[in-house]
Amino acid sequence: MEIKSIGIVGAGQMGNGIAHVMALAGYDVMLNDINQETLTAAMETMTRNMDRQVSREKISADAQKDALGRIITTTTLTDLGQTDLVIEAATERETVKQAIFEDLIPHLKPNTILTSNTSSISITRLASRTDRPERFMGFHFMNPVPVMKLVELIRGIATDEETYAACKAVVDRLDKTAASAEDFPGFIVNRILMPMINEAVYTLYEGVGNVQSIDSSMKLGANHPMGPLELADFIGLDTCLAIMNVLHDGLADTKYRPCPLLTKYVEAGWLGRKTQRGFYDYR
Numbered sequence: 001m002e003i004k005s006i007g008i009v010g011a012g013q014m015g016n017g018i019a020h021v022m023a024l025a026g027y028d029v030m031l032n033d034i035n036q037e038t039l040t041a042a043m044e045t046m047t048r049n050m051d052r053q054v055s056r057e058k059i060s061a062d063a064q065k066d067a068l069g070r071i072i073t074t075t076t077l078t079d080l081g082q083t084d085l086v087i088e089a090a091t092e093r094e095t096v097k098q099a100i101f102e103d104l105i106p107h108l109k110p111n112t113i114l115t116s117n118t119s120s121i122s123i124t125r126l127a128s129r130t131d132r133p134e135r136f137m138g139f140h141f142m143n144p145v146p147v148m149k150l151v152e153l154i155r156g157i158a159t160d161e162e163t164y165a166a167c168k169a170v171v172d173r174l175d176k177t178a179a180s181a182e183d184f185p186g187f188i189v190n191r192i193l194m195p196m197i198n199e200a201v202y203t204l205y206e207g208v209g210n211v212q213s214i215d216s217s218m219k220l221g222a223n224h225p226m227g228p229l230e231l232a233d234f235i236g237l238d239t240c241l242a243i244m245n246v247l248h249d250g251l252a253d254t255k256y257r258p259c260p261l262l263t264k265y266v267e268a269g270w271l272g273r274k275t276q277r278g279f280y281d282y283r
């Protein structure tokens, strides 16, 4: 099955990045959000990020114009009904995602593939509550989407091979690399990345190092592009905590217990860059 049009639910940080790369790859994109201001901000962000790519000669001005022209924004979820592939990139809450699927499914074509950009919710469980568990899978992009080369493709227990192959072909066309993952808590990237970030928070909590020494140790000593605390601020401390809780609950091992300092920051509303305060102060 050839995918020509893509519906994206949620126009936040991940949703607008996904729309950006899909449109540049030549797909027709229908970008949905409940909030018109979020859609307007998403178009501005994509324009700005593509301007940067044009100025660095990664893409041409014509490619930018064509790509932006391929994106239609809508606050009406059912407008996604005729697309070939839907990627849900809404808030990372299971009830929100389920409600979206329930509203959308009656309007979808029978063969439309339904996917979620979830970073940690069970694909099998999400799929089981739809009418098409065999045509459902995880389509997990990394942030910032236009830059990061990886997409995790997660098979639910019922996902069929045709669905996997169709999604893999999309990833290939984006010129990104697909990593095939089985549906267990955190999949691959977050199963490895989040305990590292959590351990960095423990290192701070126990006074082994301060924010600067921890981050520069991993940047200069392990060649990471960002230190783990800077990266946690970039991802969002609430997201990091939520993923640690999924690992802790789902794998039932104390090695995944979230650091109390991470919990405390989240309780304070210090969620990282998005609230201007996390391990660093961005005000």
Ligand code: CAA
Pocket: 049, 050, 052, 053, 056, 058, 119, 141, 142, 143, 144, 145, 146, 147, 148, 189, 190, 193, 225, 226, 231, 235, 239
């Ligand atoms: N859109 C388009 N291009 C962008 C961009 C964006 N949003 N952000 C950065 N870029 C481009 C820049 O234009 C630049 O391009 P050139 O190489 O052509 O010059 C390049 O990316 C590097 O950007 P900068 O020079 O501005 O900054 P940098 O060198 O410090 O790199 C970074 C920024 C790419 C974010 C880098 O710090 C990095 O790779 N950090 C780690 C990111 C990471 O680990 N992401 C995964 C998070 S985990 C996740 O997403 C999964 C989850 O479920 C939580």
